Amino acid sequence: MPEQSPSLRTELQELMLVAVGAVPGALLRWQFEVLLQDRDVxxxxxxxxxxxxxxxxxxxxxxxxxVGIGFCGSLTTFSSWMVSSVDLIYSGQTLAAFGLIGMxxxxxxxGAALGLWIGRRVYALAIKPSAPPR
Known part of the structure; x- marks a missing residue:
């Protein structure tokens, strides 16, 4: 039996979740930009x-x-990071550009590895059976 495609209602609910997550991510990104002046890293x-x-x-x-697609998708920026790197190269700061990329x-x-470790630890603690009462 062929797999059915998601209903329009399901797709709209998913789109709404992404949009709701994107708003605070974009606002936080904007505040980082305003307060810290271009802190893509x-x-x-x-x-x-x-x-x-x-x-x-x-x-x-x-x-x-x-959180993953909506919030983090609007918080993070690949394109700005690349433009900053190319801008450094064009201004003659090639070493700084590659330093920025490497850093x-x-x-x-x-950060991803630390987050993964924390997530696994939190989950392991959450499912750990509690000790019997004394």
């Missing part, structure tokens, strides 16, 4: 940490849509 590392945390917890489709990749991977 910071928002990308925070987003990586949150996505790693989600990966370490049991899969929940609605949470993935709301962001390293910290992003570290």
């Amino acid at each position: 910071l928002v990308n590392v925070v987003g990586s940490l949150i996505l790693g945390l989600l990966l370490g917890l049991p899969y929940r489709p609605r949470v993935q849509l709301l 962001t990749l390293g910290l992003g991977l570290g």
